[in-house]
Amino acid sequence: MEKGKGVMGSGGRRWGVDFSDNSTSRDIPDPPGFSRASLDQDDSTLSRQKKDAESNWKSQKAWEVAQAPMKNLLMMAFMMWMAGSTVHLFSIGITFSALWQPISALQSVGKIFEPYKDNKVELLGPKLLFIALNLGGLALGIWKLNALGLLPTHTSDWVSSLPPAQEVEFSAGGINLG
């Protein structure tokens, strides 16, 4: 809620400095020891270097993003441990969020790695790691669900819904009336 947010939002910019622009207005002499030569290198080498750096940075970032669910996983595991093994509001909530997060992450794998897409960057590795970690998270969620007894893995879960068997014979009677 910083002041002036509304003004900024309205579109008017009062002033700005463009640091990337190094060609204009050299009224001011360079500071001592500053060599302009290093900047005025060959354009092609400059752009190649720049691109290399960018792709390096991108792949590094991609790996970082791919590893991000790890932290999440650990946190989830801790929360699950905290929630205990009885069925109540919190344990169910945590379990379902533990299930939902990996699923939503898996659904949006492409989107997450979109910014790092590059011809030179190998994204398969990070993607696989990301998917694997999320699957790990999902497995953890399912394990928790099972630990809570919410998965129909026992005979009892199937039998309880079955109606009782019909009887072929009918018999009645008792002590005589009267």
Place this chain on the structure above:
Amino acid sequence: MAMAIRVFLILLLFLSSFNLSSSLYEDQVGLMDWHQQYIGKVKHALFHTQKTGRKRVLVSTEENVIASLDLRHGEIFWRHVLGTSDVVDGLDIALGKYVITLSSDGSILRAWNLPDGQMVWESFLQGSKASKSILYIPKNLKADKDDLILVFGKGSLHAVSSIDGEVLWRNDFVGESIEVSHIVQSADKIYVAGFVGSSKFYVYGLNAQNGELLKNDYKTLPCDTFGELLSVSGDKFVVLDKMRSKILTINIKNGEISYNLKPISDLVMDSPGQAVILPSRIPELFALHINSHVLLIRVTNEGELVLVEKINKAAAVSDALSISEGQHAFAFVQHEDSKIHLVVKDINDWNGDLLKESIVIDHQRGNIDKIFINNYVRTDRSYGFRALMVMEDHSLLLVQQGEIVWSREDGLASVVDVTTSELPVEKEGVSVAKVEQNLFEWLKGHVLKLKGTLMIASPEDVVTIQALRLRSSEKSKMTRDHNGFRKLLIVLTRAGKVFALHTGDGRVVWSILLNTLRKTEECEHPVGLNIYQWQVPHHHDENPSILVVGQCGPTLATPAVLSFIDAYTGKELNSLSLSHTVAQVIPLPYTDSTEQRLHLIIDNNQHTYLYPRTPEAINILQREFSNVYWYSVEADNGVIRGHALKSNCIRKVEDEYCFEFRDLWSIVFPSESEKIIATVTRKSNEIVHTQAKVMTDYDVMYKYISKNVLFVANAAPKAKGEIGTATPEEAWLVIYIIDTVTGRILHRMTHHGCQGPVHAVFSENWVVYHYFNLRAHRYEMSVVEIYDQSRADNKDVWKFVLGKHNLTSPMSSYYRPEVVSKSQSYFFTHSVKAIEVTSTAKGITSKQLLIGTIGDQVLALDKRFLDPRRTLNPSQAEKEEGIIPLTDSLPVISQSYITHSLKVEGLRGIVTVPAKLESTSLVFAYGVDLFFTQIAPSRTYDSLTEDFSYALLLLTIVALVAAIFVTWVLSERKDLQEKWR
């Protein structure tokens, strides 16, 4: 959003806190339950109207009730229900302040305080042999300043002090087998008159002070006698001779016997019929019933008989009433179509009537059985009379000035059998009753309720709220409701009357005195036996109907009668007097196209009859012919037999609705060691939700859910009597669970040192029974659960996922599945009158046992307490499952009495009916009183409670919406200010 969730959670918590307790709050009494008090058919009545103050009538009834009723409204001032074996023989008033009752065959004499019914004293009278019992309170007979009460009972005459009940003297008449029929007082002498055999008439004269025998005399009468001896006045008696054609007049002036014989034909010409002397006590007169006339005959001082009057169509004659010195009046009633005529006459003045009134009485009340009269002084100093009438349907009416002042439906004190019926569906556009309220009243009610919830209601408001709740129009509507709480309870009473009671408020919706169950010449002593649901149509245009089965006498050899009644209107649709008898009625699980249920009636001559008698029913039965079995329990012989239908009857007249049956199996219990004392089976309409019982480790046990099982309890022959008559060594209880199709014994167990009475209830796969343990000197309850071992190998989950299991395929008893049973016993504090189990619509809700205790209350006990898997230290998992640690006795929690502070006096049975709402079960308990309530064994998890405040909910929502709106406006405004800054 988070706020909204929080609010919702708080609201949820708030709502759930409503249901935390299963017991009632004080202000909830009467909301869903009702209680009606009755007394039964009146035998004796005494008016107590002399003193100023509250006028009352004292009655004793056939349900062994002694009560004091308010003469103005018929309400009960006080009431005592004596035990079932404590039959009241005599009722009188002594000293003007004590009500004296003689009961238990003349062995217990009690005095009750007249105004409040407190017992003053009680005397046990000793005697050696059974005899008639007579209570006689002489006027002004004193012994040592004590007013005497003379009691003949158990073969001896007792003189009892009316002040403290002390027996002053006793005379045994040892050596004589005299049947005393009258006690007569003359000065300070007492004469006791009676027969030895049927023709020797004895009179004993005794000294009233000390019981000393003064003289005795006997005479052999010229003929044998018939019926009771009637005292006409002091020393004169009349009795009929053996042929019922002559009247014998006996005079015992000063202990000397003289008699006089006169043929009835001398008095009236046209009287070849069977005469009966009516037991009305009128000075110098007696009433003789002959050929539907009543003859009033005067006995003159010389012993001559003079016919005074002949009354046609007379129904009842009262005793005489002394209205002033030397003036006696008596009343009789005559029937005429829908009217009755009440005539009160002066004994000495035959020309005029003291009173002659015509009263219109509902013909569903039948004839008048008894009449008691009482007089009062009108403002013009003439005498007025009121009459208490006991009707054929056991109801009680008070008639005064030609009007019925009040009536009591005391037939409802003797309910024989109960069934239920749904109410009609509410039709659109048809205003069902006056009960529809307008919107304003609805709103007013809810505002009041809200006030109550917010605790800002004034005391008057609280009263209004309670009144509103109690007579909520919703519960007494005559239409079906969504939750299935409103139903008709259809009860058959001993008088042969069928009542339909509304479950909402217990009022009588209709009643019908069945003609088939009324006394006729063909049917001398008709008895209503059972009541069944005959037709339960699903189509809303048709009315359901009820079948009433009765028989013409108390024994099995009398022919049966059937009656079909429309459950909505109470009209008799049809009635049948059958040529055969009825030993068993078996409602089959098949219905025809009109949804009439097929019934088999089995007679005592090895024949089975099918009802309804339609070709369609025959076809249905033929289809299931080989699958219909039945069994008979012969408790006297100790045999249980299984039968199956064989073929049509072989008779001269062909009857295709008659079948013969063959015996399939029999179980003969050794008569020297076992005697059948109780059998119980599952309710035929019970619904079971699941066949599996899940154990703590997710393992499954399969319940043995068969309807063809019978629980039998056998006691040792020596121990089949009362508790205390047998030693623990000679008492044992053997219980069996028998498959009634094959006769296979599924389970057998012996309880050593235990004896009956056994009360049991069978539900799903378990049976709970109650008995007495002689070694521990305590009552015990045991539970047996049966599990089907043959299905236990259905353990593979994949089988279920793929649907490859046989758990839902039809089951036959001939597969002989292997069963295992688990059982456990617990001590229980109370002795028990009845046990029932709750039943719900789908059988999901956990069950409660309803135990009718000896204190005439109904206790609800969770089935969890009677779980054979209870152990001393249940594991954590078992605790989570709800297994209670083992204790040696079952807890009796006073909050779990569903009758709360009320008593269902003389409790005989409990009936449970499922409501449409799964959580709720309707409970009807009957005895002398009736009680109805709704219970929710697992609390009402599927609905809001009755006292849920919708107004509060509405208010909360409105407040929330308003708050959201206000905060939104505020935040907008603040934003705008920020922008301008």
